[in-house]
Amino acid sequence: MIDELAGAESAVATCTDASAWALSEGDLITALDATHRLQQRLAAVRLALVREVDGRGTAVAQGASSTAVWLRHRLRLDVAAARRLVDLAASVDAAPAGVRDALASGAVSLEQARVIADAVTAVQTVAGPEVADKAVGVLVEWAEQFDPTVLRKLSTRILDHVAPEMADAAARAALDAEAARATRDRHVTVSEQTGGRLRLSGTLDAETAALVRAAIDPLSAPSGPDDTRTPGQRRHDALADVCRLVLRTGELPEHGGDPAQLVVTTGFDELTRQLHAGALDVGLRLTPDTVRRLACDAAILPAVLGGAGQVLDVGRQRRLVSGPLRRALVLRDGGCAFPGCDRPPRWCAAHHIRHWADGGPTSLDNSVLLCGHHHRHLHQTEWAVRLGDDGRPDFVPPAWLDPDQLPRRNHYHRRT
Structure with missing residues (x-):
């Protein structure tokens, strides 16, 4: 074997020195x-x-702790690749001889052999060696047409072809095993980072994954041609919109004796003059712009504070835009009023055209429905909104976008 491998290495070295450009197209492919x-x-x-x-x-x-560690050092592989090599060697060795023969003949690739070995091992456990030999033949034929990814998908139903009488029971067992693994492995980790940010990671079971996709995907689409957010930023904002919607329902269980809510503390003078920051009840600071945006459609709890910040008097909580006023706003705007946006009313907050902190009244003539993304956009950019002569909102783009600053409307929600 050593001599043969040395001869093969010499032949390959000769090919390495040859010029591929001199080959014809047919010889190149061959x-x-x-x-x-x-x-x-x-x-x-x-x-x-x-x-x-x-x-x-x-x-x-x-002296190595395992074969994988020894291979990492000997062949200069990373440890994950070394482990995969050891595992595949064991799988191929345990599989019927047809798997080794297919790989040795060059009929299948290494990754295809991995797929076939995994599938055949499962078949052998369920149906015995004779059915496993049949499975090898079918999978090797499929490997001539399909790459490893497609081959793995097809291999999950190999019993349909080689032992249909066992296929349903095996499929049910596989589903039950997968469901048990999903239940065991499900988790979400929330890690605090600097500046009040959170890092989310985890694994969702199939049902929860479908729920999250159903809720997030429609809200993750670009809101229009001017939407410059990355896909990751759009998914972030969609998650925020889902949380806002849930908080608006008022159906969450109490937390610490209070309804689930976002509590921001700021001074009235600071709010009206856009000075300083606000504070969340968990101690994190918010910018003045963020505080003013949150105050657009929030439950306001007035409080009189002494010079040292003592609470001297707490007023009655009231909802700024709710009840008949919000219903009228929904009937007028139909959803997010920003041009080109299709977000429905339940995803929207009421924005004060003239801010409440600046003396703007809480009225239909001073309100407009905006989704979370466009609410932030309006507060952070030079876009302006006003009501037209017919009482419907017009949005005026900044001069850099439209030098004529012609008002724009959202016609998506129009009923007539």
Whole structure:
């Protein structure tokens, strides 16, 4: 074997020195196919050697903690690749001989062999060695047409082709096992970062994943041609919109004796003059612009504070835009009123055209419905909104976008 491998290495070295540009198109493709087959055959040899090294305990005998760690050092692989190599060598060794033969003949790639070995091992456990041999033949045929990703999808239903009488029971068992794994592995981690930011990570089971996608995906689409947010930013804003909608329902359980709510503390003078920041009840600071935006459609709880910040008097909580006024606003605007936006009313907050903190009244003539994204956009940019002669909102773009600053309207929600 050593001599043969040395000869093969010498032949490959000769090919490395040859000029590919001199080949005709047909010879070029033929050489590429031959290289691919040779690569698969060498992979089969390497797997056999790795399996023998692992089986003999060579790595441990030489002081390594495992064969994967030994391979990482010996072949300069990363440890994940080394583990995959050891696992695949064991899988191929345990699978019917047809898997090794297919790889050794160059009929399948290393990744295809991995898929076939996994599928055949599962079939052998459920249906026995004879059915597993049939599965190898079918999967090797499919490997001539399909890449590893498609082959893996097809392999999940291999019993339909080689043992249909067992397929339904096996599929049910596989689903039950997957459901049990999903239930066990489900989690969401919330990690606090600097500046009040949170990092979310986790794994959702299939049902929850479908719920999240159903809620987030429609809200993650670009709101128009001027939407410059990245896909990740749009998903972030969609999650915020979902949370706002849930908080508006008032159906969340109480937390600490109070309804679920976002509490911001700021001084009235600071709010009206857009000075300083606000504070969340968890101690984090918000910019003046953010405080004013939140105050557009919030439950306001007036409080009189002494010079040292003591609470001297707390007023009665009242909703700024609610009841008949909000219903009238919904009937007039139909949803987010910003030009081109299709967000429905339930995703929208009421924006004061003249801010409440600046003396603007809480009335239909001083309100407009805006989704979360366009609410922020209006507060942070030079766009302006006003009511036209017919009482419907007109949006005036900044001069850099339209030098004529012609008013624009959202016609998406019009009923007539």
